[in-house]
Every structure is written in C-alpha cells, then in structure tokens.
Amino acid sequence: MQQHALLITAGLLTTSDAKTAHGLIRGTERYTVRGVIDPPTAGRDAGEVLDGIHRNIPVWATVEEALAATPELTHAIVAVATSGGVLPAHMLDTIRTCLTRGLSVVNGLHEFLNDKPDLVQLAQTYGGELIDVRRPKRRDELHFWTGAIYSVTAPIIAVMGTDCALGKRTTARLLTQACREAGLSAEMIYTGQTGWLQGGRYGFVFDTTINDFVSGELEHAIVSCWQETGADLLFVEGQAALRNPGGPCGAEFLVSGNAKAVVLVHAPKRKYYDHIPAWGEIPSVESEIALIRAYGSEVIALAINTEACSPEEALAFQQSYREQLGIPVLLPLEQGVSGLVPVLQALMTKPQPPHAHS
Amino acid sequence: MQQHALLITAGLLTTSDAKTAHGLIRGTERYTVRGVIDPPTAGRDAGEVLDGIHRNIPVWATVEEALAATPELTHAIVAVATSGGVLPAHMLDTIRTCLTRGLSVVNGLHEFLNDKPDLVQLAQTYGGELIDVRRPKRRDELHFWTGAIYSVTAPIIAVMGTDCALGKRTTARLLTQACREAGLSAEMIYTGQTGWLQGGRYGFVFDTTINDFVSGELEHAIVSCWQETGADLLFVEGQAALRNPGGPCGAEFLVSGNAKAVVLVHAPKRKYYDHIPAWGEIPSVESEIALIRAYGSEVIALAINTEACSPEEALAFQQSYREQLGIPVLLPLEQGVSGLVPVLQALMTKPQPPHAHS
Numbered sequence: 001m002q003q004h005a006l007l008i009t010a011g012l013l014t015t016s017d018a019k020t021a022h023g024l025i026r027g028t029e030r031y032t033v034r035g036v037i038d039p040p041t042a043g044r045d046a047g048e049v050l051d052g053i054h055r056n057i058p059v060w061a062t063v064e065e066a067l068a069a070t071p072e073l074t075h076a077i078v079a080v081a082t083s084g085g086v087l088p089a090h091m092l093d094t095i096r097t098c099l100t101r102g103l104s105v106v107n108g109l110h111e112f113l114n115d116k117p118d119l120v121q122l123a124q125t126y127g128g129e130l131i132d133v134r135r136p137k138r139r140d141e142l143h144f145w146t147g148a149i150y151s152v153t154a155p156i157i158a159v160m161g162t163d164c165a166l167g168k169r170t171t172a173r174l175l176t177q178a179c180r181e182a183g184l185s186a187e188m189i190y191t192g193q194t195g196w197l198q199g200g201r202y203g204f205v206f207d208t209t210i211n212d213f214v215s216g217e218l219e220h221a222i223v224s225c226w227q228e229t230g231a232d233l234l235f236v237e238g239q240a241a242l243r244n245p246g247g248p249c250g251a252e253f254l255v256s257g258n259a260k261a262v263v264l265v266h267a268p269k270r271k272y273y274d275h276i277p278a279w280g281e282i283p284s285v286e287s288e289i290a291l292i293r294a295y296g297s298e299v300i301a302l303a304i305n306t307e308a309c310s311p312e313e314a315l316a317f318q319q320s321y322r323e324q325l326g327i328p329v330l331l332p333l334e335q336g337v338s339g340l341v342p343v344l345q346a347l348m349t350k351p352q353p354p355h356a357h358s
Numbered sequence: 359m360q361q362h363a364l365l366i367t368a369g370l371l372t373t374s375d376a377k378t379a380h381g382l383i384r385g386t387e388r389y390t391v392r393g394v395i396d397p398p399t400a401g402r403d404a405g406e407v408l409d410g411i412h413r414n415i416p417v418w419a420t421v422e423e424a425l426a427a428t429p430e431l432t433h434a435i436v437a438v439a440t441s442g443g444v445l446p447a448h449m450l451d452t453i454r455t456c457l458t459r460g461l462s463v464v465n466g467l468h469e470f471l472n473d474k475p476d477l478v479q480l481a482q483t484y485g486g487e488l489i490d491v492r493r494p495k496r497r498d499e500l501h502f503w504t505g506a507i508y509s510v511t512a513p514i515i516a517v518m519g520t521d522c523a524l525g526k527r528t529t530a531r532l533l534t535q536a537c538r539e540a541g542l543s544a545e546m547i548y549t550g551q552t553g554w555l556q557g558g559r560y561g562f563v564f565d566t567t568i569n570d571f572v573s574g575e576l577e578h579a580i581v582s583c584w585q586e587t588g589a590d591l592l593f594v595e596g597q598a599a600l601r602n603p604g605g606p607c608g609a610e611f612l613v614s615g616n617a618k619a620v621v622l623v624h625a626p627k628r629k630y631y632d633h634i635p636a637w638g639e640i641p642s643v644e645s646e647i648a649l650i651r652a653y654g655s656e657v658i659a660l661a662i663n664t665e666a667c668s669p670e671e672a673l674a675f676q677q678s679y680r681e682q683l684g685i686p687v688l689l690p691l692e693q694g695v696s697g698l699v700p701v702l703q704a705l706m707t708k709p710q711p712p713h714a715h716s
Contacts (some may be wrong), residue, residue: 083502144604207569210566211569214569215606216604245614246503248610248612250609251601251606251607256605258603291649291652295649
C-alpha cells in the first residue's frame with residue numbers, strides 16, 4: 001500500500017535540527033511525502049524552503065489544513081533530530097491531533113511514543129500505529145563482529161564528516177545515484193534513522209545500538225548487502241565525526257567496516273562542533289585526513305557543505321582545497337557528484353589491500 | 359552486610375576468558391572472594407593459579423564442596439567474559455545448584471539471568487537474587503555529553519591498550535593505589551563490569567551502553583567523581599583498542615573524556631587482535647602512539663603485559679622500548695608502578711591544556 005506522509009517539524013524546518021525532514025524532502029522510497037507542518041514557513045513549498053527547488057510539497061500551519069487538502073495521508077513523521085533526541089513538548093499536541101485523525105505516527109527520536117500510555121490509547125482507539133524507529137533491536141537480533149567483512153571484494157567507501165549534520169547521508173545517496181546512472185551497481189548502507197525512513201534495505205541505526213554490537217551490526221549490514229546484491233561499490237553513511245566530543249565516531253567504519261576509501265564532508269564556514277563554541281573548534285581538514293590515514297584509510301575526495309557561503313565563496317573554497325589537498329573537491333548540492341565516478345570506478349579495478357596495519 | 363562470594367569460572371580459570379575472575383582474585387571492595395569453582399584446577403589456591411601468589415582462595419570442583427567448607431557464602435559470580443558475552447551452557451547447571459542452595463547469582467555477561475524463567479523461579483523459591491550487571495540502564499538514567507568535562511582541572515589519564523584483555527583495568531587500579539600510597543588523592547573511573555564488581559563507585563559499563571549515551575555517561579562519571587572526591591588525579595579504565603576490528607574503542611576517552619595523558623598497555627608477544635590471525639596483526643606501539651597523538655593526547659608511559667615472556671625477555675623488552683620510545687616503561691605485575699608517580703605528580707602542576715585541536 002502506498003504510504004502518504006506528512007512531516008512534522010514544528011517550526012524547525014529552516015534549521016539543521018530538521019535534517020530528517022530535509023532528507024525526506026530530498027527523496028524517500030518508503031513514503032510519498034505530501035506535506036509538512038511548520039507554522040513559521042506555512043504557505044510556502046517545502047522544497048523551496050529547503051534549497052529553492054519547488055517539489056510540490058506544501059507547508060501547512062495545522063494538521064487540519066493538511067488533511068483537508070490531502071485526505072489520502074496515512075502517516076505523520078516526527079522529522080526532527082533534536083539535541084538529546086527528546087520530543088519537544090509542543091510537538092505532542094500535533095502528534096495527538098494526527099492520532100485522533102487516524103494517522104500512524106513515525107518517530108526517530110530517543111524518546112519513544114510507545115512509552116506514552118495516552119498516545120498508545122489514542123492509536124488503539126483511532127486505528128493508527130506508533131512506530132519508534134530508534135527502538136533498539138532485541139538482543140537475539142544483534143550480531144557480533146566476525147571478520148566476514150574481509151570476504152567482501154567490492155570497494156567499501158565511507159562517507160564521513162568533520163562534524164554532525166553536514167550532509168553525509170545526502171552525499172552518500174548522491175554518490176550511489178551517480179554510480180547507478182553511470183551503469184555501476186552501487187549500494188548504500190544507512191546508519192541513521194533517516195536512512196531507514198528513506199527506504200534503505202541494508203543498514204542499522206548506529207546511535208541506538210548497544211555499544212558492543214555496533215561493529216557486528218555494521219559488518220552484517222555491509223556483508224549481507226554485498227552478498228545479496230553483488231554490488232560493485234558499497235557506500236557507508238558515516239555518523240558524527242572522529243573528534244566530535246559529544247560522540248566521537250568513525251573508527252568503526254574504517255576498522256570494523258574495512259572502508260579503505262573515505263569521502264570527507266566539510267563545511268569551511270563552520271567553526272565549532274555542533275555550532276557550539278564550548279565544544280571546541282573543528283580541526284583543519286588536513287588534520288582530519290591525517291587522522292583517517294593513521295587508521296590506514298585514504299580520503300579520496302572532499303565534499304563541501306556550503307552553509308553560510310555565497311556561490312562565489314563556495315567556488316573559491318573548492319578551488320583552494322583542490323590545490324591544497326590534491327584530491328577532487330565536490331560541491332554535491334551545487335554541481336552534483338558525477339565527476340567522481342571515474343575515481344570510484346578505478347577503485348574497483350585496484351586489488352583490495354589486505355587488512356594489515358602499518 | 360558482608361558479601362562472601364564464590365567465583366564460577368567453569369574450567370576457564372587459566373585462560374584470559376576468566377579476566378573477570380582474575381580481577382576479583384586480585385582485589386575487590388564489593389565482595390570478599392572465598393573460593394572458585396573450576397574443576398581442572400580444583401585443590402589449588404586461586405592466587406597461585408593466577409600468578410603464583412597464595413591468596414587463601416581455594417578452588418573447588420563442585421558447589422557442594424565449596425559450601426561445605428564455606429557456609430557463609432552469600433553470592434556466586436559468573437566470573438568469565440566469553441566471546442560474545444554468551445553464557446556457556448554447562449555453567450547453567452552450576453548456577454542452578456547455587457540458586458537452590460540460596461545463593462544470589464551475579465552475572466556480567468550479555469545474556470541475562472533475569473530473562474530465564476526457570477532461574478527466576480529458583481531465585482524466588484530459595485530467596486536468592488539474580489543480578490545482571492550488564493543490564494542496560496533505563497533511558498532516563500542516562501546522560502548526554504554536555505561539555506562539563508572541561509571544568510575538571512585535575513589531570514585525566516586514560517589507561518588504554520593495543521588489544522583487549524591486556525590488563526588495562528589492573529594497571530589503572532595499581533596506578534590509583536600507588537598514587538594513594540604516595541599521599542595523592544587519586545580516583546579510578548571503571549568502564550567494565552569487573553570494575554563494578556570490584557566495588558567501583560564511579561563509572562559505567564561501556565559496552566552495554568546505547569551508543570549515543572557512551573560519551574555522556576563517561577563525562578558524567580568523571581565529572582561526578584572529581585566534584586565529589588576532589589581527586590588530584592583521575593584514572594580512566596580503557597576498553598578494547600583503537601583499532602581492534604571487533605569493536606574499536608578509545609576516541610571516547612581521549613575526546614569526550616578529555617584525557618590528555620595516556621598510559622598504554624601492550625603485550626610484545628601478542629601478534630594478532632584477540633589472538634585471532636583472521637582479525638589482523640596488532641600494529642606497532644609507535645603507530646599506536648602516533649594515532650593517539652593524532653587525537654591530541656600524549657602517551658606518557660608504556661605498561662608491558664608480559665604474557666608468554668620469560669623474566670629475562672620481559673626485562674629486555676622494557677629496556678628496548680625505553681630506548682626506542684623515550685618514555686617510562688612499566689612492568690606492572692613484576693615491578694609495580696610506583697616509579698611513575700613522580701611523572702603523574704608533574705601532570706598536576708602543569709596547567710591543563712585547553713581543548714583546542716591542532
């Protein structure tokens with residue numbers, strides 16, 4: 001059955017807290033996105049709010065208006081990733097309204113809808129479902145790392161970043177699409193809840209996994225994907241950043257996921273981790289590349305997130321990083337990523353290095 | 359009430375799978391260890407089995423013999439850390455016997471006793487408790503990282519290693535004791551179940567924590583410890599190794615825990631991660647030190663795990679690493695660690711570096 005979804009962003013649509021919504025507006029195979037609830041931007045098109053491209057996704061101030069215009073709606077999606085994964089209190093009212101109108105509600109936050117008795121009651125009464133995407137798997141569904149990753153002969157490319165919320169998932173998605181358009185069989189392994197919401201078949205939700213199982217779940221996702229699809233190239237969506245103090249992350253992709261190649265996403269104008277001065281300055285791209293090399297992997301391209309850049313500045317950064325680093329530098333949203341396909345294709349002919357360390 | 363404990367190692371006492379037992383035999387403030395169940399070494403003293411030092415802890419073949427000799431026993435502890443955290447099947451019989459004799463059973467594996475209805479029934483009938491140390495905390499007991507770590511002015515020293523099961527916890531414990539004997543107020547933050555079993559007041563079980571909360575739980579443990587004890591020096595027990603593919607770990611201590619100093623434990627004779635050739639070779643100490651430096655922290659001393667070394671070889675390794683690395687090299691079990699106290703004391707007078715990265 002076709003699933004028609006309404007995104008709830010509750011006033012956050014123009015902020016990076018709504019990165020889940022941004023990903024779903026850009027594209028999802030699991031749902032057809034039909035509208036967004038976001039009072040401050042109501043009346044506009046969500047695509048235009050996001051990046052100026054009209055996508056025929058109206059923004060509404062209320063659930064009633066959305067349902068009046070789109071009676072075929074089946075799901076409402078809590079499409080924000082707030083700091084701490086907590087549900088903003090005022091969002092609960094919107095969720096209650098959706099449930100009383102018979103919609104199912106999908107939630108990717110750490111705070112679970114199924115833990116709230118009044119919501120469970122409303123869902124039962126009106127026939128909706130409560131879907132908590134981040135609900136951890138049962139222990140007997142989890143995998144430990146085994147070393148099976150070393151049987152994968154397709155190149156594994158991790159899309160990592162120098163901070164959170166930079167467009168790692170979007171870049172991985174664009175790279176996968178560009179390879180497919182060039183006739184390569186490429187697959188993407190998701191590692192966040194948005195990847196699941198977008199219809200990803202292989203992956204797991206990294207940050208909601210019990211630590212001891214992270215490496216095994218990652219390996220299992222990559223190995224099953226490769227075995228079942230026979231893909232030529234495997235892109236792994238990265239999470240956070242190697243040195244983001246709020247949750248350093250990345251060694252798993254390089255070491256347990258055996259990603260010997262990395263596409264690194266960086267925002268030249270972002271100064272502090274998570275935009276918070278007290279969290280410390282984001283180190284230079286050069287030092288991030290050196291750290292990745294210390295793990296035995298190579299950054300094969302830089303992808304620039306152009307937040308706060310004018311178009312001229314974006315091009316100037318592209319030029320200067322290219323000269324400085326000697327690797328391809330992408331502007332994924334402005335120029336696409338197809339220019340990198342030959343580089344990726346070359347990885348396929350290279351014999352995969354053994355897993356020995358220096 | 360004094361808690362008298364019997365350790366269950368089920369034939370593994372002489373292997374590194376029994377590292378939980380080894381730690382408890384070396385010392386615990388939570389329990390008084392009165393005996394071990396381990397048929398292959400029955401009749402000997404557990405301390406002598408461990409390292410040749412008699413500790414008045416008899417090894418028994420059966421629970422009945424242990425109880426006959428030690429009727430004041432209150433607890434049995436599953437004192438192994440098997441690969442995958444699964445309970446060896448034959449251990450279940452021993453656990454049932456303990457429960458029918460009224461003992462409480464403590465378990466640090468990922469497989470929980472409270473999930474087994476027949477054990478729950480036995481505990482209820484005979485009045486024992488089932489304590490699953492690795493049972494994850496409830497979500498509302500967990501902390502996110504906040505940056506409060508930067509308020510800690512005492513040096514934070516992570517005890518890390520080039521592989522699992524090398525003696526990181528034991529080294530951290532010895533360092534804490536040596537500092538205290540020298541009149542310094544030192545505290546240790548545990549990060550594994552054995553640390554809790556040994557009576558640690560500050561810490562959390564790293565590998566059983568939902569990934570998104572690891573950094574926050576670590577920060578919370580360090581900050582509360584420092585605030586409540588006013589310690590001069592804080593030692594953090596490391597886990598696994600930065601590049602162990604089964605579960606790379608370490609950035610959390612360096613970045614989220616702001617440990618600018620590291621004592622690195624290494625076994626010169628261990629060739630492969632977890633002793634498994636397919637997991638890959640353990641990289642050189644130099645490359646591990648370089649990787650730690652790429653995170654902005656310094657290795658201030660190497661501690662040698664002398665497994666498979668003759669006493670002469672151990673001394674030769676100490677000498678050659680000292681020359682090669684230019685830092686103090688400890689043989690913790692053979693020589694103690696008090697020689698490092700002046701180096702640690704010097705850290706206290708150094709102004710703590712800001713958290714800026716290179």
